[in-house]
Amino acid sequence: MADLGREPLDVRIDSPGREGLTGTTPANMYRPLEDAEQVTIAPDWRPMEEQPTWRTDFPIDWPQDHYVERRDFMKFMVLTSLAFAAGQFWIAMQNWWRRRSGSGTVRLASVNDVPVGATHTFTYPTEHDPCILVRLDQGTFLAYSQKCTHLSCAVVPRVEEGVIRCPCHEGFFDLASGRPIAGPPRRPLSIVRLDIRGDEIFASGIENRTV
Amino acid sequence: MSLNRPFTRAQRATIVNGMLAFVLMLVVLQLWLLTATMNAFLGGDQSVIWPAAAASLVCFLLNAGLLRYLYYIERTRQ
Numbered sequence: 260m261a262d263l264g265r266e267p268l269d270v271r272i273d274s275p276g277r278e279g280l281t282g283t284t285p286a287n288m289y290r291p292l293e294d295a296e297q298v299t300i301a302p303d304w305r306p307m308e309e310q311p312t313w314r315t316d317f318p319i320d321w322p323q324d325h326y327v328e329r330r331d332f333m334k335f336m337v338l339t340s341l342a343f344a345a346g347q348f349w350i351a352m353q354n355w356w357r358r359r360s361g362s363g364t365v366r367l368a369s370v371n372d373v374p375v376g377a378t379h380t381f382t383y384p385t386e387h388d389p390c391i392l393v394r395l396d397q398g399t400f401l402a403y404s405q406k407c408t409h410l411s412c413a414v415v416p417r418v419e420e421g422v423i424r425c426p427c428h429e430g431f432f433d434l435a436s437g438r439p440i441a442g443p444p445r446r447p448l449s450i451v452r453l454d455i456r457g458d459e460i461f462a463s464g465i466e467n468r469t470v
Numbered sequence: 471m472s473l474n475r476p477f478t479r480a481q482r483a484t485i486v487n488g489m490l491a492f493v494l495m496l497v498v499l500q501l502w503l504l505t506a507t508m509n510a511f512l513g514g515d516q517s518v519i520w521p522a523a524a525a526s527l528v529c530f531l532l533n534a535g536l537l538r539y540l541y542y543i544e545r546t547r548q
Contacts, residue, residue: 326483329490330540336493337533343500344530347523350504350511354519408512446513467514 360384367392367453367460373400376418380405383451383462390451391416391423392460393434400460402451403437409444423448437468446470476546485543489536496529503529 299318301310307318362384373379379392389405393416403423407414412427416434423432430442437448452464477485507522 322479322483326479326486329483329486330544333486333490333493333540334537336490336497337530337537340493340497340500340530340533343497343504344523344526346504347500347507347519347526350507351519351523354511354516358516446509449514467512469510469513469515 362462362464364454364461364463367402367462370455370458370460373460378416378418381462384465388465389413390462392451392453393418395435400453400455401434401437402453402462403432404449404451404465406449407444408439408446408448409442414448477543482543486540489540493533493536496533500526500529 299307299320300322301307301314301318302321307315365381365383367381367383368379373392373394375394375396377394381390381392382388383390383402390402391405391414392400392402394400395418403414405413407425407427407430409425409428409430412425414423414425414430414432416423418434421434422440423434423437424430425432425442425444428443430444431440432438432444432448433440437450439445439447447468447470449468450466451462452466454461454463503522503526507519510516510518
């Protein structure tokens, strides 16, 4: 066979210059194809020669534009995903802190200070947690958190109607159980556990409920 | 032997669309987890807090893995 002055072919498929080829022809035998990523494509997909002058002056490659906006949107969504995961751990930390701080026992009032049908306000377990104490009859005392379970407005008991009303969004709770009966609240009011020793009323814990 | 052929623009657009669909589904799942966990936490139910946090972390790691692959195909393009 006549020697054409070429370098002998390297038959290995991953040899330099033959990447991606399956035959035995060196890649430099052919004219390189135009790089499709360098071609500007207008939104109507017609060639640039048929586009108005203003579009040729300010060409926007629409497929590339779509790719970049989806890529950036995905990056933003992954950042959002990180924020959600961080929020979960923030809740876990809040729960740990709530368990650690506890509630303790606090004297609220004397039995004689709260007549039947009257209410008494106090804070428990911290000074930032307002609560209400209600005396329904001679021997029945109830205490709830005063924060509405909708958006934390201060609720107001209406003993004669047997309800607790939230004036912000017209939410109503049952006075006897603290469960929501009307309006936007979905969770019951937190119950403050009471301990009556002689004539003294003590708060001994708080019970949050989902239903 | 390796045939490390970079993806074309059209292929990359298809890949990023598929990855975006997965990421959106996982983010919606995380949003649901966060609202359900917050409701449970405010209601005093502590049993779901750590499992939900672990599930949300797994979702984020899956998303981060997809983003890493996106960076990889961007890098092989050049």
